[in-house]
Amino acid sequence: MKYEKFQAPKGVREYLPPESTAFEWVREQLISPARLAGYQLMELPVFEDTNLFSRGVGESTDVVSKEMYTFEDRGGRSITLRPEGTAGVMRAVIEANLDRGQLPVKVWYSGQYFRAERPQAGRYRQFYQVGIEAIGLDDPAIDAEVIAIADRGFKNLGLKKYSLQITSLGDAASRAAHRADLVKYFATLSLDEVTQARAALNPLRLFDDKRPEMIEAMKSAPILLDYLSKEAAENFEKVQSYLKNLGIAFEINPRMVRGLDYYTGTTFEFVHSELGAQSGIGGGGRYDGLMEILGGQPLSGIGFGLGVDRALLAAIAENTVPQSAFTSDLFIIPLGENSRSDALRIAEQLRAAKIRTEIAFGDRALKGAMKAADKSGARYVIVLGDAEISSETVELKRMTDGSTKSVKIAQLANELQRALITD
């Protein structure tokens, strides 16, 4: 009787050895700048009350209207697997009253997110993001710092073929004035029903329409940047000057539209040129009303989410991933049943001394075990048989040149530590 095999659910991306090493590296490079800037970890649930997202992210977004993994739990609650990170962070900050303490609240997070889309290059149903949020202060210098942290993450990866686009969605007054004129402008166009519906939900979305005739039609549409209030315009100017001073290249893209409704003010996106259709490797922006909408104080915040999967694809495309598979310092080959126990004990002691140690398991011939040691990339090898155990001495073999040296087992840790430094 043979059992049927299982497959991973559709659209999930898994990282197995040896590739997982690269994934781990990318994630670390992306988030380390945030740690260095004083952002602290927030570890949150992957599922939340469905309303948190429909209210926070916005009903008009595709993310909420057709991409959420929503189900009822055993208590009859409507639960949704998180499609993005910011709403959950806000909920936790409000719930724990972190916004009553010193501001800004600076946090980072990392984990998987879920959207029920058709899978594609760089687009998965479960994907990984790292992100940060700086909550509670509306200071353009924070905007610049947040962008700089994201940019440093990509620089850490060695990426070059990416660009930063920024714009400002202004404050409430700016958007209201613009929206009125935009709707008037749409009336002069003959839009099909679907497009009209999108425009009704969020007029800005038409700027993202990729059909040639729409791109043409939107060319003379009023631009939000021209409607910024004096204060919003000044803020945006400051952000730009800070970025210039930081030496971070950017271009202003007044037609940029983000997929989440909560964005206001400074908004940005990192785009990589070698990734095909799914080119966004990260993005974020300020969200003035989000916290209040979610039942908290009317505080502003800004943050970003960076795509770990896509950043990895970008690093692969630019060939910047280091070849750093795990290699051990010492490979122990026990010969015969008697030496197994000693091999385990010696390995344990060496690891306690931070020496990376592997053991050849199973009943392989010595030749096969040596081969395994060689392939593992181990720098030294010892064979442990009856003779070695009774003499308490092993031949420490250096794999690079095959040379050996007699070493007392008790002295192995010291000897290896010395040898590994001078090598």
Place this chain on the structure above:
RNA sequence: GUGGGCGUAGCUCAGCUGGUAGAGCACUCGGUUGUGGUCCGAGAUGUCGCGGGUUCGAGCCCCGUCGCUCACCCCA
């Protein structure tokens, strides 16, 4: 959700106009008794994604299904 391409050994793939499967790499063992990387030799492995149909006969044709992939859409 819509459309195109694909699905053969662990991996990369070949398999001509239908006649019941191969290569390279990897893997295991060996080249005399306890020392790797080269070389030589030997060996194991597939319900040809799954289900149904056409046919004397299907990996090759048809339908369905699952998955992968690319694009639309959308976004990380």
